[in-house]
Amino acid sequence: MVTSMSDTQTSGTVFRSSLGSITLEGRAHHLSAWFVLALRLVIGFAFLYSGVEKVLGGFGAQGYLVNAAGQNGNPLEGMFLWMGQTQWFVDFVNVAVPWGEVAIGLGIIVGLLTRLAALFGALMMLLFYFGNWDLAHGPINSDFMYMLVFLSVAAFGAGRILGLDDYIEQYEVGGRPLIEKYPHLRYILG
Incomplete structure (x- = not known):
């Protein structure tokens, strides 16, 4: 490609x-840059807010993992059941989901490691999409749309628009911008 x-x-x-x-x-x-910035800020705020609510209000994933997928014809029902019945995995999810949402939200809002944060956000939304599986109104739901917003933020390199990634990419190392010296960083910055 x-x-x-x-x-x-x-x-x-x-x-x-x-x-x-x-x-x-x-x-x-x-005006596209303004709309890309707006997408980045809105999805970042939504994830930050959701994560902070979970951190402050307590979060437990076990009931969701065991019950949600089994009630809706989910094609990944067995995987969600295994996740909900495996204590070490539940313990991991109980920390990873709320703090992951906080980290992803903050990273996206300030435009730091934006592509990496957006890809993790898209992965979380893909898992939420299957966890909340419901085809009553078709295969496209809000989880799917959030996933597409995260992928758009990553594709557009939205962290370069009033974001820290732009400054990091231009930081000089040995007289060359960081992104020129280490071009693979384009996959996580931007």
């Missing part, structure tokens, strides 16, 4: 991506 973005002065940013013989191309509006 080849993906490129180029700036043009008169018409905004051109996005182009090819996968096999199919090429998609689009032109972003000059």
